[in-house]
Amino acid sequence: MKNFGIFDVIGPVMIGPSSSHTAGAARIALVARRIAGVGYHHVDFFLHGSFAATYKGHGTDKALVGGILGFEPSDLRIKNSFFHAKEAGITYNFIPVNLEDVHPNTVKIEFHYPDGSCFYVIGSSIGGGNIEITNINGTSVIFTAENPTLLFRYKEQKGMIAYISNALYSKGHNIDLMRTIKEDDEVLLIVELNESLDSELYESIQNGKTFLFSKYIYVPISKIGKSND
């Protein structure tokens, strides 16, 4: 395991009973909410494998609803998340499905907005509260949100990667990992950093070019209870 440290042994601080079925589920939903953006009034949770088989017994359902409400995996409100969702006017369904060849603890979270549009994120809980986001609205991706992560989608064009790298470099950022996923004439760029990004730099990158979609996601697991939701 990369950088296996003492907080991977002692931690995370979390709401029980299972790091993969409860804490990991809450984190997938929290990350999905950050990717999708708020304003949804209904969410469908499509549960696969072990998630589908034991979601009630492990409180996976409450953890997922907590996550889409913006609760961290250590937030005691997770236990009563159904009540909080009702207060917030958000409805939800849990639908066991077979998503075929994916990790046993996988969920597809589909956000529905009042204008009739929807947006989905698929993620897997891979153990110890660690997660992987594997699909954003039909585009296969792979990232953990453990590191500060930038997502950009744009029409294929020359110089975009250089533009983003230069902007990051100019403020002293180290790029840990950069990955592009091409689909037709659109590109999804994933950039993982080793230090968190200030919002000013993110906005200036965002404003300098035309993006179809851009997000900055950072939901670390090993740091305790520091929410920026």
Added chain:
Amino acid sequence: MYHSAKQLLELCEKQKKPIYQVVIEEESKSSGSAPEMIFSQMKEILSVMKQSSQSTLNKKVPSLSGMMGGDAQQVNKYQKDGKTLLGVIPNKAMAMALSTAEVNASMGKIVAAPTAGSSGILPAVLMTLEESLHLNEEDLIHALLVASGIGRVIGQNATFSGAEGGCQVECGSAAAMAAGAAVFASGGNNEQIFHAASIVLINIMGLVCDPIAGLVEFPCILRNASGAINALSAADLALAGVKSLIPFDEVVKAMYKVGKALPESLRETGLGGIAGTPTGCAIRNSLLKND
């Protein structure tokens, strides 16, 4: 950086520093966080541990499925009445281990140490040490760091996942970490710390992961109580001078091999062992019906 008990002990020897200090300095180097920052995170962790270990000592809190709850309260009352076989200290330790495990099973706040299913063992042992050795917060954090160092060695050379290695890698690892912490807090030397950790793993090797209905409730909650006792007894054995003939690093590798050799039905699938008994299956079926 250390990847084995041998390397950790060599670093302590070379730098003439106690284990907790080497653990915190190595963590600081690899993560980039200042030692003070690590120390304050440990302080926060300790406070969650303390809270969870006390939470259900005097009240019954049902688990998510409803099949468990109330054991911590019963054992706590039993030890207070004073007519126990083992004595007050081990019974109090079992009650505290059950408390955290019950908090976990009822969607309360715990620290995975190393996992949620085994989260009761380390808090129970630390709080026992606090009470019987009159430790202050700093002493407890040092003991927690010793436990973390032991756990890091296990995590790097084996696994903490019950689905991969059975209960021995969850409750066994937690108890090995707690035993080392207990020896350290009692003034034992570095060799004794690892003898205790080895003795724990040797005595629990092969323990299967067989939760009823696949839920972190039964027998998981009970195994936290026995894990705390395993830790305290191994610590006493090591402090008395009993040694493990097999070095800790070899014991960890053996445990990992044993885990790999376990059939899938005994690795968190809820199919074999206790879960596979007629009564275990009947409980699972009735839970599924209620869904």
